[in-house]
Each structure stands twice: as structure tokens, then as C-alpha cells.
Amino acid sequence: MILCDIGNTSTKFFIDKNIKNYYKNDKIPKFKDDIFYISVNEKATKKLLKKNPHAKNLASFIDFKTSYIGLGVDRAVACYFEENSVVIDAGSAITVDIIEDKKHIGGFIFLGLNSFFKAYKNISKKLEISKSDFEKNINLDKIPLQTKDAVFFALLKSIILPIKEICKNKNIIFTGGNGEFLSQFFENSIYKKDLIFENMKRIIDANNSPS
Numbered sequence: 001m002i003l004c005d006i007g008n009t010s011t012k013f014f015i016d017k018n019i020k021n022y023y024k025n026d027k028i029p030k031f032k033d034d035i036f037y038i039s040v041n042e043k044a045t046k047k048l049l050k051k052n053p054h055a056k057n058l059a060s061f062i063d064f065k066t067s068y069i070g071l072g073v074d075r076a077v078a079c080y081f082e083e084n085s086v087v088i089d090a091g092s093a094i095t096v097d098i099i100e101d102k103k104h105i106g107g108f109i110f111l112g113l114n115s116f117f118k119a120y121k122n123i124s125k126k127l128e129i130s131k132s133d134f135e136k137n138i139n140l141d142k143i144p145l146q147t148k149d150a151v152f153f154a155l156l157k158s159i160i161l162p163i164k165e166i167c168k169n170k171n172i173i174f175t176g177g178n179g180e181f182l183s184q185f186f187e188n189s190i191y192k193k194d195l196i197f198e199n200m201k202r203i204i205d206a207n208n209s210p211s
Helices: 042-051 073-079 113-123 147-167 179-183 195-206
Strands: 002-006 010-015 018-023 035-039 085-090 093-100 103-111 171-175 189-191
Touching: 002 042, 002 195, 010 042, 035 042, 035 073, 035 195, 073 085, 073 093, 073 103, 073 195, 085 147, 085 179, 085 195, 093 147, 103 113, 103 147, 113 147, 171 179, 171 195, 179 189
Parallel strands: 002 035, 085 171, 171 189
Antiparallel strands: 002 010, 010 018, 085 093, 093 103
């Protein structure tokens, strides 16, 4: 069985506990095994189905109640088994979803870190930074005295403070490519690299392998 998460920037396959990424111009191979997928990208979905027409869309098996209009299926899957948590998927965008008493009560969306970095670079080359420039010992309680620290201070504070304001005593679950990096700024957090794929597998098992 192969699990597939079709996002805005890439199509991820979970095969034998390993993730394989395919980007916009990459060719999607034909697989012999059964494929179960979720998608927020119609064009990339058509690309998958052209080579793998029998791939099964898991969305119809996901019963996730929320008043949030337009919640992506990937966010629903990430939150699916939570009871009182804040679930943060830090990828091309940083999505934040709040679960209380097993109910999704809403959420919000930041730019992804790479988009922040590009925005600063577009303002001035002097503001160009990358994650590798970051100093782990930066003091977020002290006004910065150099440009790179000043950029990171503003960037991180703009993400951290709203999350801390809404998380209260909830556990924070990070996933996504930059999830591990951001999780270090929250004491009550854990990082689950494969959260979406793990939850997809649990949903399939709960539905007796839908076909």
C-alpha cells in the first residue's frame, strides 16, 4: 500500500516508511501497489491519476466536523485524532488548527518560512537570510543588535506570539518540513514528521481498507 499527499508545491509518496517527493516538472511513475491519496491540488491530482487511474481518494472516508469554511483535507487529516491540541503544519504555508474537546474550533495561516525569507530578500539584499543563518541561542527577549538577528527576531515573534496566545495549556503538535525547527521554541510541543501519513493509515484501518 502506498500513501500519497498531494500538496501545493509537491506530491509526496509514503512507501515502505520512506517519503519520496515529486515536484511540478517531475514525472509521476506508475505504481503496482494500491494508492490512497489526499489532495489540495487539482492539477497535480490529474497528473497522478493519468498514470495511476485506480488510486483511491481518501477524502470521502474522512468525517471531520468543523465550522471552518474551506479547510483543506490535509489539515483535517492532521487533526483527525486529536482531542485538545494545537496542530501546526509548517510547510509552504504554516497552518495552525485548534482542537478542543475533539472539535475543530478554527485556525489561521502564516506564510511559510521560505516565503518570509523571499519577502525580505525582495526588499533588500542586506535582509537576505536563510534558516542556516539562524543562531539557536538568539535571545527573543532582547532587542537585536545586528541585522540578521533583527530579521529573525521579527519573523519568529510574529509566528510564536499568536500561537502561544491561543495554545494555553494545550499540547502543540508540529509537522511539515519546518516543523522540527519551529518546535524548539515551544516547551509543550512535539514534532511528528509523518503525522499526515500516520493518520491516513489509521483512517484506512478504521474503514477496513476502503475500496
